[in-house]
Amino acid sequence: MSVSSTPMPQSAYTVSGDPVAAPSEAANPHEYDGTTPFPTDAPAPGRTGGERLYVAVTGAIVTVPFLALGLGGWLLWGSLIHTADVVLALVLYVVTGLGVTVGFHRGLTHGGFTAARPVRIALAVAGSMSFQGDVIGWVATHRRHHAFTDRPGDPHSPYRYGTHLRGQLRGLAHAHIGWLFRNDRTPARRYAPDLLADPDIRAVNRAFPALCVLTLALPFAAGWAIGGSLLHGVTGLLWAGLVRITLLHHVTWSVNSLCHLVGERPFRTRRHDRATNLWPLALISFGESWHNLHHADPTSARHGVDRGQLDPSAAVIRLFERLGWVRDVRWPSPARVAARRT
Template sequence: MTTAAELPTENAEGKREAIPEYEPELRGRAERFTVFAFVFVPLIALLASVPFFWGWGLSLTDIAIASVFYLISGLGITVGFHRHFTHGSFKANRPLRIALAVAGSLAIEGSVIKWVADHRRHHKYADAEGDPHSPWRFGDDWKSVAKGLYYAHMAWMYLDDKKTSPRRFAPDLLKDKDIVLVDKLFLPIVLFSLGAPALIGGLVTMSWWGAFTAFFWASLVRVALLHHVTWSINSICHTIGEENFEVRDRSRNVWWLAIPSFGESWHNLHHADPTCARHGVLKGQIDISARVIWAFEKLGWATKVRWPNNDRLAAKRVKV
């Protein structure tokens, strides 16, 4: 009998074979420590930013650099990694496709192929056994949910020693030479994401202090803030919020995360209709990522955009 972890899938030669959902080797200690460092070093910087902000060291230059990098890397995740690469909400021409892969990598949330593989597995098993980051994995009582929130938010990245198989969940990206190259260049892109703000800050202010404050705010704090906004979609948006559309999991809409997440926190509709290019479909639901996709479409860079279908929305709407 074929198990859920070994579903038949076509290989590169078009032949059917059972590809496991996990990589054969477990996540090594060095790899887990690296992930741990990239999670907690920016977090420490974010926590340190409060007294740092009230005392000294924040300039308009720092704010401008951090805002630009937050915007580019954040939209790289939402428009690129998520709506385009994971769910195919629209087709992108080659330059845009490469740019979105690079922009998403700047967020330092993992390489594009790994990110997509993990997220596709999440959707396959949303809030059930097999979901890599469900806050309900330990139970429904408050202690279990509290533990699950921490696990879903960040701990799963360094506590889970299993690695999602890209061959099983992202075979399309493995066939794309451009995306494979961007995936292999993840480390240089990470170094650029951390180093470029310092270089820009130093050149603008012509000082080492300007380079240091730009690194603190536009590299460490920016990365930490974007990390926790993104991870909140995994944790908070699967725990609290409104359910406007019927889903088989516990995905919910959390309005106060809509702006910093560029519309990703309208998560309930997303799980009801994963390939839809717009997540905020109801009145007043601001979806910046959808607006960006709309602009790409008008420019001719994006085609076959899967905009909301009124009949499908009506069929999925929760009956009051």
């Protein structure tokens, strides 16, 4: 379900919002016991030129920010970091991060609220500027993750290689970053037909390359304008562009990896689903690391439901609701939360 009124495709979700596997892909529960490695994949077809380009671009997106971080450390040693760089980095981290958590995730993927058209578009644009992929592909992949959580079919489960130590270490690397390089596309027609039918979201999806340029051009231009020199533009690009993207990437990927391996599980999830709550990531992930509750109740607009659990994304949704920008918010009731506790 997107944040428009378009219904969720039945191949990905039931009418209650709980994820189920598509019949053609569902793994027989008797074939997977929750501890052994996933069944061996069929040999992947040879990569086409376009697929090789995809892998090369993905590699650049992953590695270039790390190089920028190293360069940034050298520049910091030389005291070439400015207040404007830090402020710009924080602002863009918050804007693009909430674009992912509120827009891509709780809104477009799970239908936790219905947004007015300008807000839906703005959130999709902000999420696209996170450099985490085009909006339709992101949503389709995440819906597939919920359909097959920690079972064969999950695109980024840390249990892919089993639960023994070597398998867990290999699975952690796979869940965090390795899955990005696999020749394992998620079909949007199956998992996100509602977004394919939405002309506004299709337009944002097409604009993804331009938005990636924009998310780097803005801090460069702002740094130059504020500092009055090319050097200030370069440091703005470095800290508020590349380093900010690096941090947000790894926080998001940590929810995929660490939040299925480390933490607490106070709520019941489906069989084999090992999603956890990991409090150290709560603030910088905007509440996404209360991952156990999210998997227990995917459509809930709030993930941090217990006392003291910071959930900035839910606070933003509440603000938007009071401003009249979103409606039909799926807030968790005490009874619903209690029913899901272990």
